[in-house]
Amino acid sequence: NAGVTQTPKFRILKIGQSMTLQCTQDMNHNYMYWYRQDPGMGLKLIYYSVGAGITDKGEVPNGYNVSRSTTEDFPLRLELAAPSQTSVYFCASRPTSGRETQYFGPGTRLLVL
Amino acid sequence: GQQVMQIPQYQHVQEGEDFTTYCNSSTTLSNIQWYKQRPGGHPVFLIQLVKSGEVKKQKRLTFQFGEAKKNSSLHITATQTTDVGTYFCAGNAGNNRKLIWGLGTSLAVNP
Numbered sequence: 113n114a115g116v117t118q119t120p121k122f123r124i125l126k127i128g129q130s131m132t133l134q135c136t137q138d139m140n141h142n143y144m145y146w147y148r149q150d151p152g153m154g155l156k157l158i159y160y161s162v163g164a165g166i167t168d169k170g171e172v173p174n175g176y177n178v179s180r181s182t183t184e185d186f187p188l189r190l191e192l193a194a195p196s197q198t199s200v201y202f203c204a205s206r207p208t209s210g211r212e213t214q215y216f217g218p219g220t221r222l223l224v225l
Numbered sequence: 226g227q228q229v230m231q232i233p234q235y236q237h238v239q240e241g242e243d244f245t246t247y248c249n250s251s252t253t254l255s256n257i258q259w260y261k262q263r264p265g266g267h268p269v270f271l272i273q274l275v276k277s278g279e280v281k282k283q284k285r286l287t288f289q290f291g292e293a294k295k296n297s298s299l300h301i302t303a304t305q306t307t308d309v310g311t312y313f314c315a316g317n318a319g320n321n322r323k324l325i326w327g328l329g330t331s332l333a334v335n336p
Contacts, residue, residue, distance in 0.1 A: 143322065154313065154328035155268070162322055170323070202267055212256065212317060214324065216267040 113138050116217035118203050124223045125193040133188040133220050135203030141215075142208045144186040146170075146178065148199040149219075155202065161186055162208075193224045227252050227318050231327030239335050244304050246330035248297040248314035255317045257290055257297040258324065263310045271299075271312075304334050 119134045137144065142163045147155040147170075157170030161180040175197060177189040186205075190197060200221050204214040228251045238244050248257065256275045260268040272281055274290035274297065281288045287300045297316075301308055311331045315324040 145323075152331075155326045157323060157326075160323060168322075204268075212324075213258065213270045213273065214260075214268075214315075216269070219267050 115139065116203055116205055116215050118201075118217035118220050120220060121218065122221045122223075124225060125190075126225060127193060127195065129193050130189070130191050131193070131222075133190070133201055133203075133222075135186045135188065135217060136184050137186075137203075137205040137215070137217075138184065139205060139207070139215065140183060141205035142183065143206045144180070145204040145206075145214065146176070146186070146188045147202045147204065148172065148197075149202060150199050158188065158201075190222075195224050198222060198224045227325050229314060229316055229325045229327040231314055231330055233330055234328065235331045235333070237333045237335065238304050240306060241303050244301040244308070244332055246299050246312050246314075246332075248299075248316075248327050250295045250316055250318070250325070252318045253294050254325075255294075255319060257294075257314055257316045259288060259297075259299055260313045260315065261310050262313065262329070266310075268313060301332075304332070306334050306336050308332060309334050 116137045145160045146158040156172045159178040161167045203217040206214045230249045258273045259271040262268045278292045279290040285302045289298045311329040313329045314327040
């Protein structure tokens with residue numbers, strides 16, 4: 113199993129540009145999450161999903177959109193990039209039942225100039 | 226809203242010294258998880274505690290869950306340079322869909 117994979121690893125965007133951060137997991141996990149982590153700070157939940165076709169907002173959803181058309185994929189969309197969105201973005205997944213451990217991807221480092 | 230406070234924010238120790246980080250929740254938790262994030266890396270799961278008063282050990286690491294299930298601690302005995310990183314606690318408070326994360330404790334170890 114590859115676990116949770118994220119692409120790209122690093123991206124520079126200009127203000128106002130848009131992009132999609134990709135996240136894929138091959139563990140058949142129903143729950144998936146998007147977090148952002150600003151330098152030296154903790155994790156803030158952007159959006160999460162409890163299964164295909166179901167998404168919900170976290171604590172910092174403004175400026176982002178998500179979709180969950182399949183169990184495996186949970187892309188995060190930035191429509192109009194702003195400097196405040198400069199951060200490291202982590203995708204995570206976990207199984208529905210049993211131990212609620214979250215498995216994280218390696219992250220995408222985004223710089224908005 | 227529900228909050229998890231984690232202290233200290235930073236800790237510098239000499240190699241061989243002990244280290245403890247504390248996690249306090251504003252609400253009762255159904256479980257507490259601990260994660261470690263190495264510099265430049267992603268959070269990696271260490272352990273989950275579920276029972277009131279539970280204590281678990283992983284080599285030099287000792288994890289405790291308080292009797293009231295509102296606080297937890299991670300203690301590292303005789304730190305090594307490989308312990309460097311940020312330690313996060315995170316808990317579920319009834320709604321198991323989302324974890325409530327602490328802000329983390331960054332540990333630096335001087336060789």
